[in-house]
Every structure is written in structure tokens, then in C-alpha cells.
Amino acid sequence: MKTLSDAWDWLTDPAHWSGGDGVWHRLTEHLLLTVVCLVISCLIALPVALVLGHLGKGGALAVNISNVGRAVPTFAVLVLLLLTPIGKWGQGPTIVALVLFAVPPLLTNAYVGMREVDRSVVQAARGMGMTGSQMLWRVELPLALPMILNGVRIAAVQLVATATIAALAGGGGLGRIITAGFNLASTAQVVAGAVLVAAFALIVEGLFELAERLAPGWARGRSAA
Numbered sequence: 001m002k003t004l005s006d007a008w009d010w011l012t013d014p015a016h017w018s019g020g021d022g023v024w025h026r027l028t029e030h031l032l033l034t035v036v037c038l039v040i041s042c043l044i045a046l047p048v049a050l051v052l053g054h055l056g057k058g059g060a061l062a063v064n065i066s067n068v069g070r071a072v073p074t075f076a077v078l079v080l081l082l083l084t085p086i087g088k089w090g091q092g093p094t095i096v097a098l099v100l101f102a103v104p105p106l107l108t109n110a111y112v113g114m115r116e117v118d119r120s121v122v123q124a125a126r127g128m129g130m131t132g133s134q135m136l137w138r139v140e141l142p143l144a145l146p147m148i149l150n151g152v153r154i155a156a157v158q159l160v161a162t163a164t165i166a167a168l169a170g171g172g173g174l175g176r177i178i179t180a181g182f183n184l185a186s187t188a189q190v191v192a193g194a195v196l197v198a199a200f201a202l203i204v205e206g207l208f209e210l211a212e213r214l215a216p217g218w219a220r221g222r223s224a225a
Helices: 002-011 023-055 059-071 074-082 092-115 119-127 132-169 175-183 187-214
Strands: none
Touching: 002 187, 023 059, 023 092, 023 132, 023 175, 023 187, 059 092, 074 092, 074 132, 092 132, 119 132, 132 175, 132 187, 175 187
């Protein structure tokens, strides 16, 4: 209980929230890193998943290959990247490691969503004379959107939780609070940093849940579509 009390005292100390090493600055760095990695991951995974899901070919292989990344710890990937020329690119190793970590859920959910679209609807669209691109954008994508957004939500929450490794490569983010706590032998600061990361992840999860509730019916599920 004393550790939790000390962590609460640390969190409620205004001095720990301001300045270059303060919580607000580290939180901004953490958010920026998460957004950058999520955007890059979406740009890589979603086009591949949508095209393969539309064609119905090669998707299973692509999903299995991308899921290999889940078996390799992100920290191990980061260490290996630091030993390569990429290690000289500042935040480069961290971004690459996190992108590789975020691609599997995005690719898997988007591909599965595309393949689970009712084939009778697709056949009806084809019978109406729609082209392949029209079927993709007007029929399959809207129906697959709930699964796609679910993948984005999973990837975003995982990135928030895992972006703490940036501190190990000299980067910013909330992980710097945790590593600084270890360096100072301050258990209270370590716990406070962990609480901040957990709270941030829960907030991101909550924002996605709220967005889903406020979204139009067709974006919340196939039955409404």
C-alpha cells in the first residue's frame, strides 16, 4: 500500500507534470509516436488486405506471414534494428519495430472482414454490372468496415502499451518516466509511469468504443448494413 500511496503522491505533484521531462511532454511524445506508427501500419496493411480480400487469393499466406511478427518480441526486434544501419536514424528503429508489431491485427481483421462479406451481395452487385473497383469501394468495403475498425482499435491500444520501448532506444514517451524511475531506484515513479501508460491505453480504448457508438448504423455491424 505504501508503494501505491507514494505513486499517487508522485502523480499529484505538479512539478512532475511540467517541463521537458514532465508528464504532459512525455504524453505528447507518446501520442505522436503512436499516431505515426498507426498511420504507417494502416498504409501498409490495409491496401494489401483490401486487394487480397477482394481477389480472394493469397490472403491466407499474407496473414500467416504477417502473424509471424507476433511470435517475435518487439523488444528483440528493436535490439536487432539498433545493431543495423537503421539504428542511426533516431526514432527509426522504434518506428519500424512498432509498425511490424501493428501490421498483423490490421491485416488479419481487414482481410477476414472482406472475406466474410456475404457472397450473394457481391454476386448481386456483379449482376448489376458493377466493376471490380466499384464492388470493392461501394459494397465490400462498407460491409467489412466494422472488422477493419476493430483491427485499427486493437492495433492502436497495443501500440500505446508497447510504445514504452522507445525509451530503451533513447526516444521519448511515457516509457522515459519508467526508465528514469529505475535509474533513480524510485519504485513510486516506476509504478506511476506504468499507471499512466495503462490509463492512456484505457482512454484510447474508450475513445474507440465511443466512436463506434456514435457511428452510423452501417458502420457498427453488417446486420445494420
